[in-house]
Amino acid sequence: MSETFTGKVWTLGDDIDTDIIIPTEYLALKTVQDMAPYAFSPLRPELAAQIQPGDVIVAGKNFGCGSSREQAPEIIKALGVRCVIARSFARIFFRNAINNGLLLIENSDLRDAVTEGDTIEVCVGEKIVHKDREFPIASLPQNLMDILNAGGLVKAMRRLNGLEG
Amino acid sequence: MGQTIIEKIISRNVGHAVRPGDIVTVNVDRVMIHDIFIPFVADKFEEMGFSKLWDPNRVVLIYDHLVPASQVDDTRHFRVGNAFVEKYGLMHIHRSDGICHQLMTEALYVKPGDIVFGTDSHTTTYGCVGAFSSGIGYTEMASILGTGTLWIKVPETIRVEIEGELPANVTSKDVILTLIGDLRADGATYQALEFCGDTIERMSVASRMTMSNMAVEAGAKCALFTPDEKTAEYCEIELTERERSLVGDPDASYVRTIHYRAEDFVPVLACPSQVDNIHPVSEFAGTAIDQVFIGSCTNGRLEDLQRAAAVLKGKKVAPFVKLIVTPASRKIYNQALEDGTFAVLAEAGAIITHPSCGLCCGRTGGILSDGERVVATNNRNFLGRMGTSKVEIFLASPATAAACAAAGKIVEP
Numbered sequence A: 001m002s003e004t005f006t007g008k009v010w011t012l013g014d015d016i017d018t019d020i021i022i023p024t025e026y027l028a029l030k031t032v033q034d035m036a037p038y039a040f041s042p043l044r045p046e047l048a049a050q051i052q053p054g055d056v057i058v059a060g061k062n063f064g065c066g067s068s069r070e071q072a073p074e075i076i077k078a079l080g081v082r083c084v085i086a087r088s089f090a091r092i093f094f095r096n097a098i099n100n101g102l103l104l105i106e107n108s109d110l111r112d113a114v115t116e117g118d119t120i121e122v123c124v125g126e127k128i129v130h131k132d133r134e135f136p137i138a139s140l141p142q143n144l145m146d147i148l149n150a151g152g153l154v155k156a157m158r159r160l161n162g163l164e165g
Numbered sequence B: 001m002g003q004t005i006i007e008k009i010i011s012r013n014v015g016h017a018v019r020p021g022d023i024v025t026v027n028v029d030r031v032m033i034h035d036i037f038i039p040f041v042a043d044k045f046e047e048m049g050f051s052k053l054w055d056p057n058r059v060v061l062i063y064d065h066l067v068p069a070s071q072v073d074d075t076r077h078f079r080v081g082n083a084f085v086e087k088y089g090l091m092h093i094h095r096s097d098g099i100c101h102q103l104m105t106e107a108l109y110v111k112p113g114d115i116v117f118g119t120d121s122h123t124t125t126y127g128c129v130g131a132f133s134s135g136i137g138y139t140e141m142a143s144i145l146g147t148g149t150l151w152i153k154v155p156e157t158i159r160v161e162i163e164g165e166l167p168a169n170v171t172s173k174d175v176i177l178t179l180i181g182d183l184r185a186d187g188a189t190y191q192a193l194e195f196c197g198d199t200i201e202r203m204s205v206a207s208r209m210t211m212s213n214m215a216v217e218a219g220a221k222c223a224l225f226t227p228d229e230k231t232a233e234y235c236e237i238e239l240t241e242r243e244r245s246l247v248g249d250p251d252a253s254y255v256r257t258i259h260y261r262a263e264d265f266v267p268v269l270a271c272p273s274q275v276d277n278i279h280p281v282s283e284f285a286g287t288a289i290d291q292v293f294i295g296s297c298t299n300g301r302l303e304d305l306q307r308a309a310a311v312l313k314g315k316k317v318a319p320f321v322k323l324i325v326t327p328a329s330r331k332i333y334n335q336a337l338e339d340g341t342f343a344v345l346a347e348a349g350a351i352i353t354h355p356s357c358g359l360c361c362g363r364t365g366g367i368l369s370d371g372e373r374v375v376a377t378n379n380r381n382f383l384g385r386m387g388t389s390k391v392e393i394f395l396a397s398p399a400t401a402a403a404c405a406a407a408g409k410i411v412e413p
Helices: A032-038 A073-079 A091-100 A142-150 A153-160 B005-016 B038-047 B072-086 B100-107 B121-129 B138-147 B172-183 B198-202 B207-218 B229-235 B303-312 B330-338 B341-348 B398-407
Strands: A004-011 A056-059 A081-086 A105-106 A120-123 A127-130 A133-136 B023-027 B030-034 B059-062 B093-095 B113-119 B132-135 B149-153 B157-163 B193-196 B222-227 B256-261 B266-268 B279-280 B290-296 B322-326 B371-378 B392-395
Touching: A032 A073, A056 A120, A073 A091, A091 A105, A091 A142, A091 B138, A091 B303, A133 B207, A142 A153, A153 B005, A153 B038, A153 B138, B005 B023, B005 B113, B005 B132, B005 B157, B005 B193, B005 B222, B030 B038, B030 B100, B030 B138, B038 B072, B038 B138, B059 B072, B059 B100, B093 B100, B100 B121, B100 B207, B113 B121, B113 B138, B121 B132, B121 B207, B121 B222, B121 B229, B132 B222, B138 B149, B157 B172, B157 B198, B172 B207, B172 B266, B172 B279, B193 B207, B207 B222, B207 B229, B207 B303, B290 B303, B290 B398, B303 B330, B303 B341, B303 B398, B322 B341, B330 B341
Parallel strands: A004 A056, A056 A081, A081 A105, B030 B059, B030 B113, B059 B093, B113 B132, B157 B193, B157 B256, B193 B222, B290 B322, B290 B371, B371 B392
Antiparallel strands: A004 A120, A120 A127, A127 A133, B023 B149, B266 B279, B266 B392
């Protein structure tokens, strides 16, 4: 997957937890679309309405720490976020994002270099380009790429059950 | 080459020796799904094209976060759950018996050496009996329900040795909070914690549960204790060589070893709004509070309630402070009724609730508003978790929480 795209950057700090991404009180709403307007509301209530499809979130370390709620990556995807770039990701959030086809990229240096509103270019599995500076990024292990390439774990299982080619 | 506990458990499961970094597919011994996520698990399971569970005897469904319902829509979760039970023949369902992480070991669903996954991050709790247990999302849960397997990356292990006698006013909650403060919130991400030392050996299974429960707050994938006679009694099993061998080998490879002298621990608080923002209770002495919460899957066990009662015996909760006590299960509720613990707490002015998750995640009762301050024994003090985002949550041991309730301000127990 040597895909390249550009996106406008929204910046967040360290330890953005799942209660910030979506507070528990909204988890019993019926769909992730119903929940999406409340994304990041404890920290930045206006943010969910400002994010446009194709935008990119750039955060600090331990993004997605906290609960196992899978709505967290689903909502970020529902807002149209193209990918999340962070210094590091919490374990469960990382698995949930891959299983839902949300691209995550680990990079230590980009967060300090970008300002909110900047535009970056992402060459998946290769590099990020920001104002003529290049930030190399690693590619994911093959078993995770297989899930991402299948379009998420649901589609991978449908294939297993002979429902998709 | 020796192995750590987690390496032994995974090696046995897959039938060959594994090393950290290996990606393997494990056979799952048991899974737990709770009420918040059952509608999503059910949807994904059917969307994936499965028509039967891989093994109904290995699936446990527990209603705890939404019991009893506080919003009309909550009842949908019970209807969907009940329909799923009926359609696929689930054999183990608890509709109001307590909090999932208490019930999984208390109701004997988890044994030492098992591999268990749950739709909740605090699934790490079952490491208290020497099981590899970890939280996953609902899509992965749906795939396990169909296949009975999950891919995992074998984690590296951090060994935590604690030796000596803990001070009388220190509990295992202070120990795990101190460790999280030292490791930081991401200090054990993707890694296993392994606890050992004579302090750990003397701890009750309940005290160990508090520690394995909170290991995820340092990012850990799991947190393991070697099964011993206390474990065997709690799990109602005979200890065999299989369980006894779940100990870190002397020549096992650890990514890091941390050593503590038990005598050095002091009562601590996790201060707003990060679990790794740890300070001695004494630093905040005198700070006024509005509410105290004693309960949750972290500290809602009988020994926790008894400790609180010992502090509050013959005293009253301070005026203007609400003390809310939530036992972790119905069994504990009944034990605390029978041994007089609840009588002492009620006499002191505590509000005693049914066993559930409600308060811990700001879902039912005990909600706080802007500018209010709570001392709580649960596991997270995230922004907005127990009310508005301007509530200050201090996490503490049951002994500290009870002392604060009586004083109406933050004090050392």
